[in-house]
Amino acid sequence: MGSFISETSNYLFVITILLFLLSDVLVFNNSFNKSVKDIINLSQVILGIFLHAIGYITLLIRSDDIRYFFFFAFQEIIILAVIMIYHTLYPKINKTLLYNMFFFLFVGSIMLSRLKFDLALKQFIYELVILVFSFFVPYIIKRIPSLDKWYFIYAGVGISLLLIVILAGRVVNGSMLAFRIGDMSFQSAEFVKISLVLFLASYLANYKKAKNYIFAIVIALIHIAILVVSRDLGSAGIYFMSMIFLIFVSSENILTILTGAIAGLGSFTLAYIMFDHVKVRVATWLNPWEDIRGSGYQLTQSLFAIGTGGWFGLGLLKGMPYSIPYVSEDFIFSAIGEEMGVFFSCSLIFLYLAVILYMFKLAKSMKNDFYKYTIYGFGVSLATQVVLTVGGGSRFIPLTGVTLPLISMGGSSLWTTILMFSIIQGMVLANEAEEPVEEEEEEDEI
Amino acid sequence: MKYDLKDDLKHLYRHLKNPVNITGLLFAAVFTAMALNIVLYLMNHSYEDINNSSNNRAVMLAKENIRGDIVSNDGTVLATTRIVDGEEVRYYPYANLFAHVVGYSTYGTTGVEQIANMRLVTSNDTLLNKIENDLYGSKDKGDTVVTTLDVNLQEVASKALGVYKGAIVVTNVKTGEILVMVSKSDYDPNTIDTDWESVIADTKSSCLVNRATQGMYPPGSTFKIFDLIEYIKEHPTDYDKYTYTCGGSLKYDNGKKISCYHGMSHGSLSLENAFAKSCNCAFANLALSFDRGMYASTLNTMMFNEKLPLELEYKKSFVEIEDGCSDSTLVQSSIGQGTVLMSPMHLNMVTQGIANDGMVMTPMIIKRIESSGGDSVKIYNPSEYRRILTKEEADIVTEYMRSVVTTGTGDVLKGSTYEACGKTGSAEYGTVKGDSHALFTGFAPMNDPEIAVTVVIEGAGSGGDYAVPIAKRIFDAYFGESYN
Incomplete structure (x- = not known):
């Protein structure tokens, strides 16, 4: 039985994620009544737990380390409890969004446990803290109706957080990214993804005239400039995309995107001319094999991992993901490809896409522009993040070194993404509390 | 509604x-x-x-799985892994015969063992077998690499070359499949790890070098194929009007002189006769009329000074002809002497291209990958590499190469029913006048070519006397004629 599960685990992973994807497509469609929807949602929980269980059984069999069993049981109890508390506190919570979030967390916990047990444990503690905190988020959103007037606060908090890093931060991998409080290391750039979207959403929801855009852009560019100075081009790209698309959604003018694309390419060229590290990144992207032991090391190891894993992967614990530097943070997608296979990792890409499109759909159903823009902005931010990390590790675009949402190691990244999900939950709940309006019909999801 | x-x-x-x-x-x-x-x-x-030496996953997989087999085009095992006293031992049943092309994996990797390394250590065994192996704690068997090599022809070629050093390449004209790749001196891959010290100490025989791809030989008169092609390109309508009277030697560039092989005087010759009889003076005279820049670019198209589409380790062929090069360089190169150097594989690719109506096929050494159970994992298809001649040009060159056999230096092949075409060469080397490598490159049958054969024998003498008979034995074996 054990051999059977561990040898077939990679096929089971693929089947599970494809079924989950199918359930998403079904449930995003409004044509089902509530009881059918509930059944589909229930099957999503089951699929998530199934995937989680297969992963840990495989790890247990291949390593003979009983800790995997206890850790799995511990996680299941806690997460089921969290789901129950959510349902008790908020009976109308959006189950689809919640279960999708947990599915990604399950994939992450399998992969991190495989990489290093202690790492996964630490990450789960972070997860627990933010999940408990997020119980209150929908409540806060409902109770403070003036959140959409706090734009100066969002801007102030965001810029200050970024400045703290410049002033008190330490250098990580050549970029100034984090500051420490006690034992915890905070990566401001992560949290500011939220504050920047909140600023743009609230400001643009209140001021819709073209001249107001200038102020919004200036504030956003200050954020971006600080990041460029601290050499965090990945986050700068995410902020930039949030800015462009939020102005686009508010102005409803397609020229915004075209202008944004030109400005984006222009600033990238400028960065290329100005910074040597950008030149190296681009050269490595064009030909990683040139300097296989030096600047091309990360990318070639990542390609080795994806290529060696092949369609169905080498199997958990059977590859060598640790040959890729920063595998648990920036390259976890390649590790997933190596051991769980490209079928699985590509399905994962489409699962991200499904969730992001679902967020867009939720955004469209908001009556309140602030909610609409915020949910939409989070969707754009997450989508950009996925493109940067997956595309970077697979040589689709130059490498920038950002995390894969909900899967990569890193407390700040995890907290930020879970907070985004809970804010969306809160806004959807608050929106439903207002009088219902006819929801717009939706086109295909994928 | x-x-x-x-x-x-x-x-x-x-x-x-x-x-x-x-x-x-x-x-x-x-x-x-x-x-x-x-x-x-x-x-x-x-x-x-x-499949890169920097990918440590190959080492990991090699420990995880049993290295797969390498087999010939009919499934005969050329390399396999045997369990001896609980240890995995790589075994090559044909010992020296495929030493260079199949290579070894016991002391680093070479040959097919190298280019298919990742395939050999990856197992695409069935799920059921994998589960069974897992239960019994045994390893999975790596995939099988099916090569294009033909055991029978390889044996014939190796025997024909005998004790000489040299190389033989035989390819399928239509597909570029490598059927034979012989290189001598050779070694026994079964014992290479223990013999290593003595093998590398023997610098005289350089037996580790795959002479077929890494051997750099002066092409001698086989280079006249390129002269002929250039002349046809420069005179597409009246190339056959060329005549020359050979007096045994040609003076050029104020007092320098070249001679025909053994100082022979060929008398009055047409271009076709000059090619068939391999008259050095006629071709040197021809070359002096060339637009040197154009000739250089023709030679580039013919893959000189260029990379070859070859996965096996090889050396780039070299020619010094360029716009404004000296008469001496041009004349020496035009008869395949001086600084020009070619690998037998390269010469074979050009021959294959001529036989295939001007289209060079990418040389193939791996036909397909199978799981150890025989399920197909990947099939490699023949692919066109480069057009070196138009069909019309290829037809003319073919005709001329046929007259080498019917009226010229390749007459050993004259009586055969399969209508071989080719070009001989006797390439002088070293400082002693008269020492020469014997060369032949050709294909058969003339009308619908099937195989291209290239033979290089170090220090044997003239191509017509030594290389052509060896080529004949290979053609005979392939076309089913008995020989003794």
């Missing part, structure tokens, strides 16, 4: 006007492209990338 296209379009337009929907479509496109990029990478390029 009545169907109304206009309503539908209006509806679609309203959707597309919504910025959120536009954003959704944009990201859907980018995500799909990103996934497609990974899928295409895996389908097309990943193997070349991962």
Whole structure:
């Protein structure tokens, strides 16, 4: 039985994620009544737990380390409890969004446990803290109706957080990214993804005239400039995309995107001319094999991992993901490809896409522009993040070194993404509390 | 309800006007492209990338699985892994015969063992077998690499070359499949790890070098094929009007002189006769009339000073002809002497291209990959590499190469029923006048060519006397004629 599960685990992973994807497509469609929807949602929980269980059984069999069993049981109890508390506190919570979030967390916990047990444990503690905190988020959103007037606060908090890093931060991998409080290391750039979207959403929801855009852009560019100075081009790209698309959604003018694309390419060229590290990144992207032991090391190891894993992967614990530097943070997608296979990792890409499109759909159903823009902005931010990390590790675009949402190691990244999900939950709940309006019909999801 | 296209379009337009929907479509496109990029990478390029000595996963997989077999085109085992006293031992049943082309994996990797390394250590065994292996704690068997090599022909070629040093390459004209690759001196890959010290100490025989791809030989008169091609290209309508009277030697560049082989005087010759009898003076005279820049670019097209589409380790062929090069360089090169150097494989590729109506096929050494159970994992298809001649040009060169056999230096092949075509060469080397490598490159049958054969024998003498008989034995074996 054990051999059977561990040898077939990679096929089971693929089947599970494809079924989950199918359930998403079904449930995003409004044509089902509530009881059918509930059944589909229930099957999503089951699929998530199934995937989680297969992963840990495989790890247990291949390593003979009983800790995997206890850790799995511990996680299941806690997460089921969290789901129950959510349902008790908020009976109308959006189950689809919640279960999708947990599915990604399950994939992450399998992969991190495989990489290093202690790492996964630490990450789960972070997860627990933010999940408990997020119980209150929908409540806060409902109770403070003036959140959409706090734009100066969002801007102030965001810029200050970024400045703290410049002033008190330490250098990580050549970029100034984090500051420490006690034992915890905070990566401001992560949290500011939220504050920047909140600023743009609230400001643009209140001021819709073209001249107001200038102020919004200036504030956003200050954020971006600080990041460029601290050499965090990945986050700068995410902020930039949030800015462009939020102005686009508010102005409803397609020229915004075209202008944004030109400005984006222009600033990238400028960065290329100005910074040597950008030149190296681009050269490595064009030909990683040139300097296989030096600047091309990360990318070639990542390609080795994806290529060696092949369609169905080498199997958990059977590859060598640790040959890729920063595998648990920036390259976890390649590790997933190596051991769980490209079928699985590509399905994962489409699962991200499904969730992001679902967020867009939720955004469209908001009556309140602030909610609409915020949910939409989070969707754009997450989508950009996925493109940067997956595309970077697979040589689709130059490498920038950002995390894969909900899967990569890193407390700040995890907290930020879970907070985004809970804010969306809160806004959807608050929106439903207002009088219902006819929801717009939706086109295909994928 | 009545169907109304206009309503539908209006509806679609309203959707597309919504910025959120536009954003959704944009990201859907980018995500799909990103996934497609990974899928295409895996389908097309990943193997070349991962079969890299910097990929430590090969070492890991080699420990995990039993190294797979390398077999010939009819499934005869050329390399396998045997369990001796609980230890995995790589075994080569044919010992020296395939030493260079199959290579070894016991002391580093070479040959097919190297280029298919990742395939050999990867197991695509059935799930059921894998589960069974897992239960019994045994290893999975790596995939089988099916090569294009022909055991029978390789044996004939190796025997024909005998004790001489040299190389023989035989390819399928239509597909570029390598049927034979012999290189001598050779070694026994079964014992290479223990023999290593003595093998590398013997610098005289250089037996580790695969002479077929890494041997750099002066091509001698086989280079006249290139002179002929250039002359046809420069005189497409009246090339056959060329005549020359050979007095045994030609003076050029104020007092320098070249002679025909053994000082022979050929008398009055047409271009075809000059080619068939391999008259040095006629071709040196021809070369002096060439546009040197154009000749240089023709030779580039013919893969001189260029990379070859070859996975096996090889050396680039070299020629010094360029725009403004000296008469002496041009004349020496035109008869395949001086600084010009070629690998036998390269000469074979050009021959194959001529035989294939001017189209060079990418040389293939691996036909397909199978799981140890025989299920197909990957099939390699023949691919065109480069057109070096138009069909008309190839036909003319073929005709001329046929007259080498019927009226010239390759007359050993004259009586055969399969109508061989070719060109001989006797390439002088070293400082002692008269020492020469014997060369032959050719194909058969003339009308619908099947195989191209290239023979290089070190220090044997003239190509006509030594290389052509060896080629004949290979042609005979292939076309089923008995020989003794």
